[in-house]
Amino acid sequence: MMRFDWRPFLERWSVEWADAYDPERDGHRGGEECAAARWLGRQAADTAGIAAAETRLGVALPPSLRSFLAVTDGWHNAGTFVWRLAGCADLEWCGDPHGMREIWLDGTGDDADEDLVRMAGTWSRSLQLAVESDMVDVLLDPGDVDARGEWAVYTWAPWRASPPERHPSFRHFMEDMYRQFHAMASDRPGFSNDTTRVLDERVEGARLAALRGEYEAAREALCDAVAFGRPRASRLRDQIDALCGTATGAEAGGSLADPYIAHEAVPLSCRAQPPYGMHREESLTQQYAEADRPAVAETLRAIEEGTFRYRAEGVFGAAVQTARALARRAEPEAAWRALAASVHAWTPRSADHIAPVGLLADPYLGPVLTPERGRLLLSTPRGPGATGPAPQPLGAAPADGLGWLADESRHGFRIVLIADVELSEVPRLLGVDDTTAVQPALTVGEAWQAQPGGEPWEARTVVRFGAAGEGWVFAHCGRGTDATQERFHSPAVQASRGTRAVTVTYEPQGGTGGTDDTATFHLSYAEKGEPRFGVTSRGDSRKATGVIPAALAPVALFRGRTVPEGLRGALDSIASYFGVTVSQEAVCHGRLDGVETRSWLREPAPGEGWAYWTRT
Known part of the structure; x- marks a missing residue:
């Protein structure tokens, strides 16, 4: 088994963190000393120190944690919400001090399933790695061990209102916290380094691949960039996911001066369901500038009334009108064929526009773009200079009859x-x-x-x-x-x-x-x-x-x-x-x-009785 080289990974993290250091955001976590040293770790633990910790705890630590401690005996600022991770002397069994097992099982009686019982016991059997945090538990679980001897790490915070998040190993946990650091720092002025530059090059490569029809490879690259919080990546990935039927494509907010926002994102956001308990129009329009809110509200009303019409330019725009007329006539297969024949001629509205996702908000054409057809559209080369065949229909046209x-x-x-x-x-x-x-x-x-x-x-x-x-x-x-x-x-x-x-x-x-x-x-x-x-x-x-x-x-x-x-x-x-x-x-x-329609019953004749009932 190849051993992970912690040193270059941790040094890169430390330097990038120090370059992005903001005293107002990071100073209260001992950040000033870490920034000055350009190192988030501590002195390495020696073999004797690691062995002493294992003897005290009564277990052999998993491989990735042991090799980590041999590089640094603890860590500061693991992501955004864990301010200090334990070293050898700080490692302790969690012991479930707050009775989390009973809280998770409360009310289930004998009906609790095996997975819930196992999850409820995580606190009582795990090591607590978080020494200082924003109410975040970092639990190293000896009850969840893989074939390499790695223990899973579970992170949980009561303010997340969600089950604990699983990381397959301590190494995976640290890599996820590194991504979290990047995602949270991505909006800081001047946040740029070798990692962000490589990721941004991959995002641009994914955009071009998506336009060539290589949407699956593009999505894989974009998912990694999204985890790092890179600008553009979410918008590009969400367009792919929307047409594959796994996301809404909604992107509430932004300026309507951006044609992608005005013609693609706003309709999709209007189509999406509002947060529970929120007034639909208010919850949506408040995310836009005051001057843009009337236009957003008008689009929302058109979506709700079924009168919204998606529009595009040129050859593809003409195909959209033809397809809508066919879909309105209850001829969805013909509507799809009209769109498919002209997808290659589609043109993006902005640099980060890779597919006509706004079609999904059109009341007649949205249902035509099934996930299967959406994937066919995505697999078609499109945009200026695109070459390649139009997507083929999904088999022969159905012979519906009655x-x-x-x-x-x-x-x-x-x-x-x-x-x-x-x-x-x-x-x-x-x-x-x-x-x-x-x-x-x-x-x-x-x-x-x-x-x-x-x-x-x-x-x-x-x-x-x-x-x-x-x-x-x-x-x-x-x-x-x-x-x-x-x-x-x-x-x-x-x-x-x-x-x-x-x-x-x-x-x-x-x-x-x-x-x-x-x-x-x-x-x-x-x-x-x-x-x-x-x-x-x-x-x-x-x-x-x-x-x-x-x-x-x-x-x-x-x-x-x-x-x-x-x-x-x-x-x-x-x-x-x-x-x-x-x-x-x-x-x-x-x-x-x-x-x-008119009534399907004739009017009662004089003296003729009748009864009715209401539907609830």
Whole structure:
């Protein structure tokens, strides 16, 4: 096993610390003497001193600590919050003087898991390395030993409000404290040395690698620079992580004079959740200069209302507009292909901009950029002078049809299909009246939670709509209506004015809290405002009207099948017969425009009773 050479590492740390020494920040920790000596350590411990400490403690110290003590018998300013580490004479068993074991296990009774019990015992079995600190324990744990005989080090402070942080060995702990020193000193004027210069060169190399599409190698280099607190590194890494789906990319604060802040970071910060208990607008805008706050607030409102639009320049900017229109039509695969074909032509807004992360804040395009597609985008050479192929789609375009609705039918669904109309006609054909307003960029959950108006006897709903293949549009809601009700009224009749329309509904429990045997399925078809045929199935009961095509007859749809099989088979048959397809990705994961429909129940006739219930 190669022994770590402590001397050059500790000397470099000491010199860099002394050069960054600030009496107001560091003087109260014996810093003046350390700065003058340009050495944070002490005299080396001899072999006899180390052996005496081991005899006193009754254990052999782990290798990296023994070799450290042979260079310096203790250490000052290990990071920012540990002011003095123990030498041979100061090493003591912690002994859990503050009852941390009981605090960690309080209230768990016999339910505490093995990991929690082990963690709670860390204080009672470990050596305490922190002699002076800002309420920080540095615990060398003989109960966590690796194959090399190294003991793990755990650091814990009550003001962190988090579990102890594990370092695999004493050497790892010291290297982490060296990074912490750099991170905390990075904002000091003139803080520059050989370490920072090497790291900054790596950051620039990572930026160029990311633009070449080598994002994984770039991220690895950036993570190391982030740990050292190097400027630029966090912004560059966060762009990669945002498109990979592992971070938000939010970077609250800064000046809107920086185009990256204004057009990329602010929208992403507006999209992120505010700290718990904080007012969203206030918690965000207070991080910006007074003059910038109105613009930030306006972006936040656009994000919340679903009206924010990401914009870019040139060829890629045109592709963004095309892709948004396609995503809004419920064609996410086509939207992605439009973006992918032009990613190479994207241009950065500033020197530290490596990808169009602001797309994630666009209500229509954000859902299109899945982590898989984000990684494909990152792997594409882009920016001025970029060369290389466009990212390939993730396999063949999905053949959605309608059968997938059977997999999303736990709460039922309603879907209306209308032929030969533009999407803009959907509010007129299905809405409460001809002036029904479009609700932009709704998720399936937001449409579900919407509270439609109307009379108590009505069954209005909010549907989201989009394209359903060549010549068709759809309107979908992820909850069903029991079509066996006497007053059920298919919206296909009014929606078919001047064209053709189809209604399909599924209610898994028939509205009565029963089992799958009481599930209700309904299909109806209308032309030019007149009903042509319909079929309603509930359990073994079938009701049909009009002349039903053989391919859609109840027997053909459900014979010899379980309810789930019958539902999928019926949906596949409808999709095939009418030539329609609805994107599962768009409906389940995208944002689509919505509209409040007319009631799916007709008005009660004179003397006709009715009942209603409210959803909570």
